[in-house]
Amino acid sequence: MNAFSILEKSKLPLDVQTLVEKLKVNKTTVYRQLEKLIKNNKVIEVELGEGKKRYEVKSLDHHHHLICKKCGKLEDISLDEEVLMNQVSKKTKFNVESHSLEFFGHCVKCN
Numbered sequence: 001m002n003a004f005s006i007l008e009k010s011k012l013p014l015d016v017q018t019l020v021e022k023l024k025v026n027k028t029t030v031y032r033q034l035e036k037l038i039k040n041n042k043v044i045e046v047e048l049g050e051g052k053k054r055y056e057v058k059s060l061d062h063h064h065h066l067i068c069k070k071c072g073k074l075e076d077i078s079l080d081e082e083v084l085m086n087q088v089s090k091k092t093k094f095n096v097e098s099h100s101l102e103f104f105g106h107c108v109k110c111n
Contacts, residue, residue: 001022001023002023002033003019003023003030003033003034003037003043003055004033004037004042004043004057006019006022006023007019007037007043007055007056007057008057010056011076012056012074012076013046013048013054013055013056013065013074014054014055014056015052015053015054015055016030016031016034016052016053016055019034019055034055037055041058042057042058043055043056043057043058044056044058046065046100046102047100047102048065048067048074048102049067049102049104061078062078062081063076063077063078063079064076064077064078064079064101064102064103065077065102065103066102066103066105066107067102067103067104067105068105068106068107068109068110069104069105069106070106070107070110071107071109071110073107073109073110075107077103079101084099084101085099
């Protein structure tokens, strides 16, 4: 088993410590695997406002994340990327090449 297979099975982005525990290897091994996966464009890094990076498989369907500030629940949300990037480009005259967008608030349970 390797980091990619764990990430591929996960529905949510995972941090390094979780990968270390699941793989039963040291952090250096996990970081080496992640570095290679990122370089080969198979995995992406995401930062969800918690002071650590998480990793997920780079999927064909681009998505964003909803993060509950109270319970920490994490949920994926898909948006029309073309519309979103066109709106930003039109409004700002900024040539958007990539982006990262997360939403923070409270889930239905914590409202």
